[in-house]
Amino acid sequence: MSFCSFFGGEVYKDHFKPGVYVCSKCDHQLFTSRSKYEHSSPWPAFTETIREDSVSKHQERPGAFKVQCGKCGNGLGHEFVNDGPARGSSRF
Structure with missing residues (x-):
């Protein structure tokens, strides 16, 4: 499976x-x-990455990190802290 593209629709x-x-x-x-997991955003939502180095993150504002591919730097969206399905979990 290929991760979503923000341009051209999300499949x-x-x-x-x-x-x-x-x-x-x-x-x-x-x-x-x-x-x-199911989420109301227009993109897929995940609670965690496969490995710690799967993505790189840069804080954009408190509780929100810009997320990129850990290998090539492709933009993947954001991680929102304390916005996952379980108390205290993140949403990618």
Whole structure:
């Protein structure tokens, strides 16, 4: 599976088959379907990355980090702290 593209529509928001989501530019593994959950945003939502180095993060404002592919730097969106499905969890 290839991770979402913010331009041209999102095809994986409602996709819940088992698998791994990878960067659309370099195929670096980002998220597993086990960490995916339903959310009201127009993009897929995940609680955690596959590995710590799957993404790089830069704080944009308190509680929000800009997220990029850990290998090629492709923009992936944001991590929102304390906005996941469980108390205190993040949403990617």
